[in-house]
Amino acid sequence: MLKLPKAKQSNTAPLYFHTMTGRFAPTPSGYMHIGNASTALLAWLQIKNLGGEIVLRIEDIDSQRCKKKYTKSVFEDLLKMGLNWDNKPLFQSDRNQHYQSVLDFLIRKDLIFACSCNGKMIRKSMLNMDSHNYMGTCMKKNLPLDGPYNLRLKTWKGYPVVRRSNKAWSYNFVVVIDDAYQKITHIVRGADLQECDSLQEHLRRLLGYDSPSIYHAPIWLGPGGGKLSKKDGPISLKDYFKKGWTPESLMGAIAAGLNLKKDKSPCSAKDLINSLESYDWNKSSVYSSDFLPL
Numbered sequence: 128m129l130k131l132p133k134a135k136q137s138n139t140a141p142l143y144f145h146t147m148t149g150r151f152a153p154t155p156s157g158y159m160h161i162g163n164a165s166t167a168l169l170a171w172l173q174i175k176n177l178g179g180e181i182v183l184r185i186e187d188i189d190s191q192r193c194k195k196k197y198t199k200s201v202f203e204d205l206l207k208m209g210l211n212w213d214n215k216p217l218f219q220s221d222r223n224q225h226y227q228s229v230l231d232f233l234i235r236k237d238l239i240f241a242c243s244c245n246g247k248m249i250r251k252s253m254l255n256m257d258s259h260n261y262m263g264t265c266m267k268k269n270l271p272l273d274g275p276y277n278l279r280l281k282t283w284k285g286y287p288v289v290r291r292s293n294k295a296w297s298y299n300f301v302v303v304i305d306d307a308y309q310k311i312t313h314i315v316r317g318a319d320l321q322e323c324d325s326l327q328e329h330l331r332r333l334l335g336y337d338s339p340s341i342y343h344a345p346i347w348l349g350p351g352g353g354k355l356s357k358k359d360g361p362i363s364l365k366d367y368f369k370k371g372w373t374p375e376s377l378m379g380a381i382a383a384g385l386n387l388k389k390d391k392s393p394c395s396a397k398d399l400i401n402s403l404e405s406y407d408w409n410k411s412s413v414y415s416s417d418f419l420p421l
């Protein structure tokens with residue numbers, strides 16, 4: 128009988144491989160539409176192609192706009208489309224304490240100041256955290272940080288808001304914290320968020336976080352040439368399912384729109400994993416009506 132040698136006890140520590148981790152990061156402020164599904168598909172394909180894991184984060188910090196019924200439908204729609212995720216979903220609405228502790232760290236470093244400015248100019252800069260047009264007027268006022276003010280960060284790029292006067296956290300602040308917390312190594316997000324990349328990278332450096340690789344998914348356009356939205360018609364996945372589309376037929380149309388395949392024939396997400404290698408990440412938009420009835 129063949130004798131197998133006894134396994135030797137190794138003196139070296141075991142090797143730990145760093146798992147590549149991607150993410151779905153939907154905002155549950157409406158039903159998932161084909162544009163969202165297309166971004167989720169690319170995120171899923173990219174990480175599956177690399178043999179990594181994908182986690183789900185529900186970006187529900189805006190309690191006015193986000194609804195439980197939309198979160199529920201995100202779960203249903205992703206699973207229907209075969210876009211499964213690993214681990215338990217993370218909810219931004221549960222993470223106030225984490226965001227606060229990062230804010231406290233920045234306060235200790237004297238990088239935060241309160242700002243009482245309001246008006247059109249500031250509203251604009253708050254929306255996109257583009258603070259080029261805000262000159263840091265309040266920096267010298269030393270307003271109390273626990274007052275009814277926006278809290279701004281001092282950076283070489285300007286003074287982006289991290290928390291608004293109504294205590295709402297800004298997207299760029301929490302997304303950077305959560306990407307680090309979930310150990311995200313690969314981000315796929317809509318091309319419309321590209322303008323946020325440099326500020327987020329700056330925040331990461333300030334906080335000592337690793338930088339993930341970032342890719343952009345094309346924007347699905349409506350008939351008018353703008354970003355596809357509810358006003359363009361019934362464009363949610365649910366609407367298509369109601370009209371008799373199957374997840375595979377929808378997937379086929381989305382894949383054709385992304386040039387992952389030549390025709391719109393039905394397919395599953397799994398069928399597309401190898402096609403990702405030839406995907407053109409510079410593709411910035413898709414005319415929705417070329418691939419789906421609106």
Ligand code: GLU
Binds near residue numbers: 152154186315317
């Ligand atoms: N929550 C954002 C959205 O639904 C995505 C944010 C991100 O990918 O950084 O568009």
